[in-house]
Amino acid sequence: MAEIGTVKAAIKPAIKPEAEDLKDPAYLKIRDVIYQISGIYQPEEKLYLLAQRCTRRMNALQIRTPSEYLARLTTRADRDAELRLLLNEITIGETYMFRSPPQLEALRTVILPQLIQTKRAMGFKRLHLWSAGCSTGEEPYTLAMFLLEEASKQLAGWTFDILATDLNDNSLAAAKAGIYGEYSLRSTTDALRRKYFKPVDDKHLQAGDQLKSIIRFDRVNLSDPAKMTFLKGIDLIFCCNVLIYFDLASKRKVVQHFHANLLPGGYLFLGHAESLYQIDSNFSLVHFPGAIGYWKAPVGYIPKDKP
Amino acid sequence: MPTVPAIVQPLTAMLRLPPEQVRMQKVIELVSYDSTIAAQCLRMANSPLFGRRNTETVRSAILALGLKRIQAILMGCCLNRIVPADKWAMEATTFWRHSLGCALVSSRMAKLIGYPDPEKAYLAGLLHDLGILVNTVACTEDFRRCFQQAQEQRIALHVLEHQQLGFTHCQSGRMLADAWQFSADIVSVVAYHHNVQSATVAPSLVALVSLSDLLCRLRDLGYGYYEAMGVDLAGEAAWSILVEHHPALAKMDLARVTLDIDGSMEEIISTVDAVFSPQA
Numbered sequence: 001m002a003e004i005g006t007v008k009a010a011i012k013p014a015i016k017p018e019a020e021d022l023k024d025p026a027y028l029k030i031r032d033v034i035y036q037i038s039g040i041y042q043p044e045e046k047l048y049l050l051a052q053r054c055t056r057r058m059n060a061l062q063i064r065t066p067s068e069y070l071a072r073l074t075t076r077a078d079r080d081a082e083l084r085l086l087l088n089e090i091t092i093g094e095t096y097m098f099r100s101p102p103q104l105e106a107l108r109t110v111i112l113p114q115l116i117q118t119k120r121a122m123g124f125k126r127l128h129l130w131s132a133g134c135s136t137g138e139e140p141y142t143l144a145m146f147l148l149e150e151a152s153k154q155l156a157g158w159t160f161d162i163l164a165t166d167l168n169d170n171s172l173a174a175a176k177a178g179i180y181g182e183y184s185l186r187s188t189t190d191a192l193r194r195k196y197f198k199p200v201d202d203k204h205l206q207a208g209d210q211l212k213s214i215i216r217f218d219r220v221n222l223s224d225p226a227k228m229t230f231l232k233g234i235d236l237i238f239c240c241n242v243l244i245y246f247d248l249a250s251k252r253k254v255v256q257h258f259h260a261n262l263l264p265g266g267y268l269f270l271g272h273a274e275s276l277y278q279i280d281s282n283f284s285l286v287h288f289p290g291a292i293g294y295w296k297a298p299v300g301y302i303p304k305d306k307p
Numbered sequence: 308m309p310t311v312p313a314i315v316q317p318l319t320a321m322l323r324l325p326p327e328q329v330r331m332q333k334v335i336e337l338v339s340y341d342s343t344i345a346a347q348c349l350r351m352a353n354s355p356l357f358g359r360r361n362t363e364t365v366r367s368a369i370l371a372l373g374l375k376r377i378q379a380i381l382m383g384c385c386l387n388r389i390v391p392a393d394k395w396a397m398e399a400t401t402f403w404r405h406s407l408g409c410a411l412v413s414s415r416m417a418k419l420i421g422y423p424d425p426e427k428a429y430l431a432g433l434l435h436d437l438g439i440l441v442n443t444v445a446c447t448e449d450f451r452r453c454f455q456q457a458q459e460q461r462i463a464l465h466v467l468e469h470q471q472l473g474f475t476h477c478q479s480g481r482m483l484a485d486a487w488q489f490s491a492d493i494v495s496v497v498a499y500h501h502n503v504q505s506a507t508v509a510p511s512l513v514a515l516v517s518l519s520d521l522l523c524r525l526r527d528l529g530y531g532y533y534e535a536m537g538v539d540l541a542g543e544a545a546w547s548i549l550v551e552h553h554p555a556l557a558k559m560d561l562a563r564v565t566l567d568i569d570g571s572m573e574e575i576i577s578t579v580d581a582v583f584s585p586q587a
Contacts, residue, residue, distance in 0.1 A: 277560035
């Protein structure tokens, strides 16, 4: 695949952006282009990161100056393809499975029992989870293992699926392949590895069919209202360390969509140090042991003792 | 009802004095009263929260920690004495980790929200669960059963106490706090930290400690077991009371407040561990 090839090319010793280069107004324009398309905003102090990522693409394309690259992003017929490749560089993330045990514990002991109770009362026995910004798939596979383990317990007789989306094609391709090394698997127990993975070589494991069968991978731009409006009936949304790339206005839009995507009583989970403060007041902040979630209260719910 | 250790009377009297009337020499005497107390003061003074300086004498520890803090430590040590080692339902260190954790979070939160007396908040946090000591001593077996069931059912201890014993550590704690003539605001915290709306004395201190207690239990500094709970802090009565007394809070990012405390949790836990490290 062309993308894989270019990523490898980018690993070659690259020209590092100098402090001088950062002053190039072309970077500010590139930033604006990215913001318009994806809602991902790079503040002044993070501009060096954008420059680094652009430099990788510039090296791959053998382009010398940021303004040449800007032209490539804006004026050529294949500019959308290049923009996608740049977004792939920008949204690259590293994570591992079972990164937040307290969150899973809260799901197991508080949230699932609550969801099961409300949904059963309405005659439903289905759960829909969404990993929004799933990167290379560690999060959806973790959730899949969690759900499958609960399937013999409190979720007996229930059906469930996970939608896993990302903007980054390379990440999505890796997520679909589901091949992981020790870094990604470092918190995954031997029992779970044996149960849900098959060996690829002596250093890598691949997610088995049981895991893959409940996950649907898709490319979704969280700033694309058409696609966001279409997603409905979700019980739990996980969007960890994705909104950090967005500026306030785009965050608001995305979070408003999340609120509409969720069923009443559903939860939104953000990354460890993220907050919805001044972004959205429709969600209630709920604390769990070692974790924080945002709750979409059912219609007619009156919070106790609110001033 | 546990009897008053000899040291408590002069100590509570001293705690009621304005700081400028407390005599340094008297405090040094009390701290040096026995080696455990002195060691705890030194460990606290040398802990990460106080910048790990090399404090070697009781006098310099007192200077580093401040008189109020030292008095709180003394009080904690005295209380520890009233429970015979074989009577504990939970581990003694678990109890003190929670109490000390709550003290540190209370004073942290006091500073964060502009509560005027962070050292008072510290003492209140340290003593809020006094009643657990009373229950441990006065109805050892029943309380032990109660604690085990709370642990198994993953629910709050005071809920189980109410079901099983007919009273909670708030009520038994209040009796001890009254008997030992603690100041009215501390009595109020002991009595109402699980029922904040009923507090008429020092309501904002009660609310502050109640939230700190909740945060500690949500952040691994509880009673040593997992309490299955989801808490909407903004919907808690304690939060409304705090907002009423500190209007600036209404504009605060609640998640950030917790994240800030989360950020200092590591320091708090290592301080607690430093203070409760196995006796040398």
